Amino acid sequence: xxxxxxxxxxxxxxxxxxxxxxxxxxxxxxxxxxxxxxxxxxxxxxxxxxxxxxxxxxxxxxxxxxxxxxxxxxxxxxxxxxxxxxxxxxxxxxxxxxxxxxxxxxxxxxxxxxxxxxxxxxxxxxxxxxxxxxxxxxxxxxxxxxxxxxxxxxxxxxxxxxxxxxxxxxxxxxxxxxxxxxxxxxxxxxxxxxxxxxxxxxxxxxxxxxxxxxxxxxxxxxxxxxxxxxxxxxxxxxxxxxxxxxxxxxxxxxxxxxxxxxxxxxxxxxxxxxxxxxxxxxxxxxxxxxxxxxxxxxxxxxxxxxxxxxxxxxxxxxxxxxxxxxxxxxxxxxxxxxxxxxxxxxxxxxxxxxxxxxxxxxxxxxxxxxxxxxxxxxxxxxxxxxxxxxxxxxxxxxxxxxxxxxxxxxxxxxxxxxxxxxxxxxxxxxxxxxxxxxxxxxxxxxxxxxxxxxxxxxxxxxxxxxxxxxxxxxxxxxxxxxxxxxxxxxxxxxxxxxxxxxxxxxxxxxxxxxxxxxxxxxxxxxxxxxxxxxxxxxxxxxxxxxxxxxxxxxxxxxxxxxxxxxxxxxxxxxxxxxxxxxxxxxxxxxxxxxxxxxxxxxxxxxxxxxxxxxxxxxxxxxxxxxxxxxxxxxxxxxxxxxxxxxxxxxxxxxxxxxxxxxxxxxxxxxxxxxxxxxxxxxxxxxxxxxxxxxxxxxxxxxxxxxxxxxxxxxxxxxxxxxxxxxxxxxxxxxxxxxxxxxxxx
Numbered sequence: 224x225x226x227x228x229x230x231x232x233x234x235x236x237x238x239x240x241x242x243x244x245x246x247x248x249x250x251x252x253x254x255x256x257x258x259x260x261x262x263x264x265x266x267x268x269x270x271x272x273x274x275x276x277x278x279x280x281x282x283x284x285x286x287x288x289x290x291x292x293x294x295x296x297x298x299x300x301x302x303x304x305x306x307x308x309x310x311x312x313x314x315x316x317x318x319x320x321x322x323x324x325x326x327x328x329x330x331x332x333x334x335x336x337x338x339x340x341x342x343x344x345x346x347x348x349x350x351x352x353x354x355x356x357x358x359x360x361x362x363x364x365x366x367x368x369x370x371x372x373x374x375x376x377x378x379x380x381x382x383x384x385x386x387x388x389x390x391x392x393x394x395x396x397x398x399x400x401x402x403x404x405x406x407x408x409x410x411x412x413x414x415x416x417x418x419x420x421x422x423x424x425x426x427x428x429x430x431x432x433x434x435x436x437x438x439x440x441x442x443x444x445x446x447x448x449x450x451x452x453x454x455x456x457x458x459x460x461x462x463x464x465x466x467x468x469x470x471x472x473x474x475x476x477x478x479x480x481x482x483x484x485x486x487x488x489x490x491x492x493x494x495x496x497x498x499x500x501x502x503x504x505x506x507x508x509x510x511x512x513x514x515x516x517x518x519x520x521x522x523x524x525x526x527x528x529x530x531x532x533x534x535x536x537x538x539x540x541x542x543x544x545x546x547x548x549x550x551x552x553x554x555x556x557x558x559x560x561x562x563x564x565x566x567x568x569x570x571x572x573x574x575x576x577x578x579x580x581x582x583x584x585x586x587x588x589x590x591x592x593x594x595x596x597x598x599x600x601x602x603x604x605x606x607x608x609x610x611x612x613x614x615x616x617x618x619x620x621x622x623x624x625x626x627x628x629x630x631x632x633x634x635x636x637x638x639x640x641x642x643x644x645x646x647x648x649x650x651x652x653x654x655x656x657x658x659x660x661x662x663x664x665x666x667x668x669x670x671x672x673x674x675x676x677x678x679x680x681x682x683x684x685x686x687x688x689x690x691x692x693x694x695x696x697x698x699x700x701x702x703x704x705x706x707x708x709x710x711x712x713x714x715x716x717x718x719x720x721x722x723x724x725x726x727x728x729x730x731x732x733x734x735x736x737x738x739x740x741x742x743x744x745x746x747x748x749x750x751x752x753x754x755x756x757x758x759x760x761x762x763x764x765x766x767x768x769x770x771x772x773x774x775x776x777x778x779x780x781x782x783x784x785x786x787x788x789x790x791x792x793x794x795x796x797x798x799x800x801x802x803x804x805x806x807x808x809x810x811x812x813x814x815x816x817x818x819x820x821x822x823x824x825x826x827x828x829x830x831x832x833x834x835x836x837x838x839x840x841x842x843x844x845x846x847x848x849x850x851x852x853x854x855x856x857x858x859x860x861x862x863x864x865x866x867x868x869x870x871x872x873x874x875x876x877x878x879x880x881x882x883x884x885x886x887x888x889x890x891x892x893x894x895x896x897x898x899x900x901x902x903x904x905x906x907x908x909x910x911x912x913x914x915x916x917x918x919x920x921x922x923x924x925x926x927x928x929x930x931x932x933x934x935x936x937x938x939x940x941x942x943x944x945x946x947x948x949x950x951x952x953x954x955x956x957x958x959x960x961x962x963x964x965x966x967x968x
Contacts, residue, residue, distance in 0.1 A: 266325050268378055268392065269360040272352065274318040279353040282402060289406035291317070300409050303349060306934070308411035314955040320398050321352060321360050325860050327373055330391035341375040342366030343391065347438050348402050352380075364399045374399040391903040410473040414532060415506045417465045424498035425461070427542050434546060436461075439661070440642020442556050445549045454551040458842040460541035465497070470532030471520055477529045486522040486531050487511030493542050510539045513597060527717040552611040554646050554658055554667070554677070557637050559604040564636040566643075570680050577661035577681045581638070584685075593685035599747060600684050606676050607633075607646075612669050616657075619664035623651030624657035626666065629680060648677045673757070674801035675749055682813050683684070684746045689808065689815060690791060692741035694734070704764035704795075706896070720830060723897045724950055728829045737822040740768055740793070745815035747802045755816055758797030764825050766793040795822050830951050831893040835944060837926050839883040841917035847963055848912040857968060882966065886915070891953040892941035893934075904943035906931040910941075911963055930960055 238521050262522035280291040289302035289316050298314040299306050321469040325882070330337075338344045346363035353359075358380045365375035379389040402773045425436040435447040436458060475482060483489045492510035507526040514520035514533035523534045562939040563581050571576035571590025578589040579600060586595040621627045629647035636643045649657035654676060656669045671676070702709040710722035711733065718728040718737075728869045770789045799805050799816040806817035845859045858869035858881060864873040900906050911930040918924070931943035934954070 236397040255538045258380055268324040268326055269321055272321055272357045273354060273359065274322050275355040277318060277352055280357065281415065283349040284405060285347060285403035291409060300406050302406040305476070309409045310411050313409050316401050318399055324394060324398055326392040326394055327395050330393065333391045341391065343375055350402050364403060367396060368393055372396045406606060407473050407476055410476070410534065412470040412473060414468045414470055415871065416905065417468050417506060419462055419466055421499050421501060422497050422498045426496040426498070428494045429543055441637050441640045441644055445546060450546055450550045451552045451663055452660055453549045455556050457544065457549045464538045470523070470534055472533045474522065474531040474533060476706070478524065478531045482531065483524065487712040488522060488524050488531065491689065493539050495542060508875040514582045519710040550614050553608065554610050555607045555635060556644060556661060557635050558608060559601050561602055562635055566634040567679055568632045570631070576702040579684060580894050588681070590916065591681040591684070593681065595684045596686045599687055602675065602747065603683055610669070610673060610676055612667050614668040614874045616666040616668060616832065619660055620666055621664065624666050626657060626659050633679070646677070651678070677799060680751055682751050685748055687745040690741060690743040690928060691775050692770045693772070693775055693900065694737045694741045695735045696770040697741060697768060698771045702764070702825055707826060707828060709829055722829065726834060726949065727831045729831045729851065731831050732824065732827065739818065739821045739824055740766065743817065746818060748813055748815045749805065750814045751812050753807060753814055756797065756863050759794050759805060759807055759814065762796050764795040764822060765919055766825055768793070795825065828894040828896055828951065830894055832894065834949060835946055835953055835955060836889055837886050837915045839887040841924065842883060842915045843918065844916040847912040847966065849964055850909050850911065857966065859968065872968065882963065885959050887961065889955055889959055892939065892956055893954045895943065895952040899952045900943065900945060902930070904952060906945060911960060931954060932956065
């Protein structure tokens, strides 16, 4: 029976024995370096060392004995009976130095005299590394090697277990430096765990003057002295370093009042209290004088710790700033990329609130007849954020300025931040616009032009495309702009003027104008209604355009909208703040800001800039009559390939070809308009008259150009010029006229 029972459990017992054996092997293996590991580490001083197993480093230093101890993933400094957090990076640095230690050379066994000479009889520091109960590295640091960047080291426990005989080595000086330090230098440099999102009050005293910053919802205000809403950049200057509130170095632990006084911390220059919304005890920090040996740092201590540290000057200097520098003159603190929702009272359909919410990378609107254009909302938010003024009215005059209640309120919410910013918009008159923020009594004054940004309507955020046509489908255009009245039509694919003169229109100008008009895109939408300030009751320019052909879209408001013939009347009014001009399309709701380029192109005479050119191949007679104090006249005649003067003298054909080429390729520097020339042109006493005669399809043709006075300077210089039969004043380049005036056959 007994034999049978043993046999029955033989397999189970065998497996159990194997498991126990394997466990024992693993435990033994984890505690001792393998032969392969030792071979691989033959060049290392400490071949049995395993950094992941180290749990204690004992350092006997000239400043005192202390240890670094690991507890899971954290390190602690144990000194004088106190256990304090250590800087993990510094502890890991020690392990790295031990792990990678390679000797420059070995000195073997040393006699007593040699130990004294190498500073190993009284070492600067002696280090013992523990992996549980086993010592896997032990060494002492001696003196520096003369004329070498190296240090003498006495090392043992190279292969673990019992210490073998100590060996004298020379190691790089960089190996010794991390160990030759006092315990305080391994201390964790974090001064405090500060969650700024939970801090709602910062009270600080600078040279006995108290200042207080308080957070109300998403914004900070300076309440003492009563500055009002605080500038976000000024607040960030004093809070940015608090998020990772760390010292540059630790000077002392357990500092008493005498020690604090030595460091300038008994009566500190700056004292800071960070109050948390939870009601927890505030974090209080004193900042004293210059850090010993580091003039770019200040001494500091967190009250209740006795640990004296050094902090960067930028931390304290932010608190030292004058109270006035904290004042925020911007209407909005939130940055564009932070905004999650905007609510504008009464700006939606039927007087409802307009609500615009961010939806990932797009925006959506409530109580608006239009979808939201991403660029439009973000451009407006940026303009709102940038809007600032230093002008404020004395006292609480909100009621008198239409702010109790306000004409309109803009409420802005930030992603992940409780509360909203409120901008209250008040009365607008010829002198300016009144605005207040949140529940502040202060009234800010802005120029009247700020109303475009602050008195915002739903139309502001509609898509910015106004017209969506094809350039080549523009068949007719009527322009009325002040004294400029033009009619242009497309004839056989070419745009020609029929009013006030009949001539080809300038191809470059008309191409640009047609494109700007066909693809008209608003810089921004402004209002659903026309207001006097827009200058549209008496517009500076009126463009009536006709497009024919298959439309590129369904059209919107043109004659026969969406059909083969589409007409639009564009009105261009006053200049808008920031560039562009106010504009509207007759028959459509809404005022927008059109690009300045459209206005400039539309209000420039469109006569062909090449209207003064001649056809060089057809010229058989060229006459140059010069005016001025010494008038002269030159007549050149062509006979075959030969040119001669009127008197029969041979003229230089190459020189005349150069003149004809310049006249054939000339482009007007400027066009001064239609009708009589301006008086300053002085065309009644011309500086030069150019007459070119030749045979054409209709017989003898004569081109006569009268050149007047000079205008402009530099690249914009030229001469006034007119062509017979064309009621318009153009110009010729300065260089061309001077060449003709100086020509002598």
